[in-house]
Amino acid sequence: MKKFNVDNLIESILNYFKKHLEIEEDQEAILRYSMQVSISFIANMAMALLVALILGIFPNVLFIMLTISILRSFSGGGHSKTMFGCSIYGTIIMNILGMITKYTYPTKDVLSVLILLTFMFSVWSLHKYAPADTPGKPITTKVKRKKLKTLSFLSLFIWCTICVLWYTGLTNNFMLIYTSTLGILWQSFSLTDWGYALLHHMDRALKTINRTEEETTL
Amino acid sequence: MMRRLLQITVTILTFLAFTNAAAACGTGTYQPQLPEQLRDK
Numbered sequence: 007m008k009k010f011n012v013d014n015l016i017e018s019i020l021n022y023f024k025k026h027l028e029i030e031e032d033q034e035a036i037l038r039y040s041m042q043v044s045i046s047f048i049a050n051m052a053m054a055l056l057v058a059l060i061l062g063i064f065p066n067v068l069f070i071m072l073t074i075s076i077l078r079s080f081s082g083g084g085h086s087k088t089m090f091g092c093s094i095y096g097t098i099i100m101n102i103l104g105m106i107t108k109y110t111y112p113t114k115d116v117l118s119v120l121i122l123l124t125f126m127f128s129v130w131s132l133h134k135y136a137p138a139d140t141p142g143k144p145i146t147t148k149v150k151r152k153k154l155k156t157l158s159f160l161s162l163f164i165w166c167t168i169c170v171l172w173y174t175g176l177t178n179n180f181m182l183i184y185t186s187t188l189g190i191l192w193q194s195f196s197l198t199d200w201g202y203a204l205l206h207h208m209d210r211a212l213k214t215i216n217r218t219e220e221e222t223t224l
Numbered sequence: 225m226m227r228r229l230l231q232i233t234v235t236i237l238t239f240l241a242f243t244n245a246a247a248a249c250g251t252g253t254y255q256p257q258l259p260e261q262l263r264d265k
Contacts, residue, residue: 026230035259037234040241042256050254082248085255092254137248143258145248150264154248 012089016041046089054097063104066185070103071096073165073189080157082138082145083196084205091212095205103188107181114173117184121169124191125162131194132158138197165190 016038023029023037051071058067086092112120137154139145145154165186172183195201245262249255 023230023234026227027234029234032261033234033238035261036241037237039256039259039262040237040244043244044237044240046254046256078249079247085249089254140249140255142255143245143249145264147264158248 012042012045016045042089046092049089050093050096053093054100057097057101058104061101061105063101063108066107066181067100067104069182069185070107070189070192071100073186074100074193077158077161077165077190077193078196080154080161081132081136081193081197082140082154083193084138084202085140085142086205087209088212091209094212095208099192103192104185107185107188112184117180117187118173121166121173121183121187124187124194125166125169128162128190128194129159131197132162135197138202162190 019041020029020034020037024034029037054067054071055064058064086095132155136158137145137151145151168177169183169187171177172179196205241262245258
């Protein structure tokens with residue numbers, strides 16, 4: 007049986023497009039990239055949310071993923087080498103964070119301290135590392151770097167404002183505040199050298215598992 | 225009709241590619257190689 011491969015799937019879709027539409031070489035490269043990103047996003051979300059649904063932590067994981075996604079689009083962060091690795095990593099981490107928010111009940115004071123520490127750590131992390139690029143997508147212009155850094159700080163301050171509103175009693179969504187705090191904390195961590203190192207180790211572990219599986223099949 | 229649907233799909237995919245290129249990175253942890261056509265000049 008032929009092994010399922012995302013690249014083959016993308017090639018088939020591209021061939022179908024080319025059969026019915028006039029697509030130039032430049033546009034083909036853009037479409038290929040877009041499909042790689044979209045499929046990765048859908049697979050990542052679907053896998054993490056499916057596990058979350060089974061574990062009964064769907065809204066928690068959804069909020070965490072949304073928070074991380076917003077900050078991540080501006081601040082960047084560590085990346086997995088493969089689409090599969092990304093989905094596995096995302097599923098494990100998001101669901102661990104979801105479980106923490108489901109089974110721990112910090113008091114208002116404890117959560118406020120956590121918010122303050124998260125804010126301080128994020129300011130340091132964003133100031134030092136954002137925007138954190140990858141070899142696959144380098145940020146080469148100074149203007150773009152500055153713009154992304156500003157947008158990263160802006161999203162952090164918007165989150166902080168929502169937290170202040172919660173603290174003063176103007177909003178009452180404890181779960182939203184708790185999950186978004188862990189999301190911001192995790193995303194800020196993923197920008198640091200330790201965050202990159204963690205992803206690197208996960209990639210290596212997955213590679214070893216993959217190799218062992220292949221050897222067993224042979 | 226089919227041709228029209230494909231054109232819309234291609235437009236959406238192109239829009240997504242440009243949006244992603246403008247951001248620091250994708251929302252997930254997988255980042256494919258950015259094609260030359262989308263790199264900052």
